[in-house]
Amino acid sequence: MNIRPRFFIGAGLIILAIGYLIGNAMRTTSEYYLTVTEVAARQSELGGQALRVAGRVKPGTVDWDPNTLTLKFEVVPIPDVDAGAAPVKPVVATDPVSFRVVSAGEPKPDMFAPGRDVIVEGKLGAGGVITATQVMTSCASKYKPKQPQ
């Protein structure tokens, strides 16, 4: 391929511009993606920061007010499936780490249910309460959690 030098300049400028757009957008839009355990470990430095937290809805903590569209629940760590031979850990009711999540003004996702895995987008406030802008559930193609053979 024979491209004259001035085309390299043109192409180079375009590539630089794209690089700049990416770099600039990274600076302004990136947010931490953490597990509940990680949030607990770094709680002090995360205050007020945009976060995405992956966790499991703790059974028995869900409070849904359909009139104000306020959803409150607690997230606990997702048990590590790869780690042990135990296929499914029993309900994590006794897990020590948990955060309260308050989501206001958004409908409850259909797949949201106690014991399901969720991704909470929001900010960590004082007292370990995550004010969520969005609660996302995994839309799994399958219901029963299946272990890799």
Next chain:
Amino acid sequence: MPELGNLALAIALILAVYSIVANIYGARRNAPDFVVSARHAIWSMCAMVTIAVVVLWVALLRSDFSLEYVAAYSSTTLPTVYKITALWGGQQGSLLFWTWLLAIFTSIAAFQNRRRNPEIAPYALAVLAGVAIFFLLMLNFVTRPFDLLATIPAEGSDLNPLLQNYWMAIHPPSLYTGYVSASVPFAFGAAALITGKLDDGWIRSTRRWAIFSWFFLTLGNLFGARWAYEVLGWGGYWAWDPVENAAFMPWLVMTAYLHSVMIQERKDMLKVWNLSLIGLAFGLTLFGTFITRSGVISSVHSFTQSGLGPYFLSFLIVVTLAYAALLIFRSKQLRSPATFESYLSREAAFLFNNLMLVGIAFAVFWGTVFPVLSEAVRGVKITVGPPFFNRVNGPLALALVFLTGIGPLIAWRRTTADNLVRSFTTPVAIGVATGIVAAAAGLRQWYVLTAFSLAAFVMGTVLVEFRRGMNARRHMVGEPRARALVNLVAKNNRRYGGYVIHVGMIVAFIGIVGSSFFRAEVKKSVHEGDSFTIGSYTLRYLGLSELDTPHLASATARVEVLRPDGREITMMSPAKLFFKQPQQPATQVAIRSTPLSDLYIVLAGIDDSGQTVTFEVFLTPLVFWLWAGGLLMVLGTVIVMWPNVRERAAIATVLSRSSAATRELGDVAAPGGD
């Protein structure tokens, strides 16, 4: 029956291996009998995979829960159509379906090339069989569709209700068809590299495959977007989720490829670039499967995670390295004597269009894998959400739209100032006028104004092109307007079909801009008889009707939609469904679509007493245009793909010579082409 499926898959694997050996031996030793035998092996492999697919379909239709797959993705109460689509509802089935498509496409390619391309076809078919071997190995040893359950359950787990939707029934097959058919041009490119026959024969022989693949990738993305819009109930259609990105990236690269091969066909340039693009497109289809199946990148759509990730990654790495090695090995032969002469040339416009498309693909890739990269490098996962993608791709999309207007009108090699003025005065005037009207109508965001002006500019260029071609025919052939227009498109279908696709793209772009910038949203809790407003609509809640069947229970709200003067426009019925087995709520959105805006009502909550319900309502302008643009793209692709006698003759000419010296193809007759 399941044994039959397993047996068929095992035989298919053996046949695939044999076809590679026979093809390569036949091609190297010049033994046509072996090439013929390899072809038969490919057809037999296809038959075997077909048997496996039929076995699984029969098991699904008969609700044979002794099969783990059937028990996991179907149930006796599942409607028949979704029993059929459950074939691609889960991992094993979707891999089987993928392999089936690959076997079918390989068989068609074998048939098409039974007398054509005697030098490269055996190698191309061997590459395709190599890809098939990978999938057959997965199906035979890693993720087996015909595994049995020790205890047969009385009832299956059913298909996820979110997937029980007609868009979801057709979205995966479209996407898979697009993914898998990209392997054909890839295989021919690889074969050209292997054999050193590096003229554009491989591109011409697989041009239709590339368009076919692009077409189904387009449909797959649109169907997916439509499904998200109708089913997920958040009022949008695209969230830059990794799974969506995985489908979008091959589309971008394929779009770039379809444009840049025109430069090679015409100017014998960019050979390395084209071979790289098709390699990249194929690699991205594997990458897409890898990220959706491996769980490496967390997605809102988490599919069944499994041990499949490492296999796909290994295969991807092997393919990439082998292909890159071939490119380097042949790099001397890939030099082109032709050069770019001027920035103001069609080649340059196409080159920049390619840079934009690949740049967008790279940005999407970067945003998608960044969590994994940042974790590897800095030990902490950092994600970027939709704002990242919008911020990067927004400006790039504008540049791309601009080039869509420039590319087709500007001359090859170099353009004179006179030519520029003649071609672009009308389109620029249309664009500027649109901008002024939009600004006068109260639009203030610079992005929207620029986008609408550029869109109008592109429409103007297409208009100018059609008018020019039509007038040329009127004067030269003496046809009346309408007939001249029809014949113009019919005789230059590739070119004018391409313009129709461009128009579709621009219409879709207008829809995307309008719906992204002007969406209004209202959330309201109301009692029976209450009303509230959004935009110029008044919505009155009339009450709830409930229904209970063995399969599901539902609560449907009746909402009256009124115009400002109080006249009723329509009734809308958003609903909440509760599937019983397994227990799972689902939202049924009510949408009233008009070209100007969509009214989108979600029944977000019902309080326990049933007295108060909460609605989330979106008023999204121009979203209709996205789907209309999609339809136009379909129409344009059909025009492009329409059999064209002259083109066939040209392919035959090219293929009958050893060198590809002819450069006479495509746009003829219409002025402005050269």
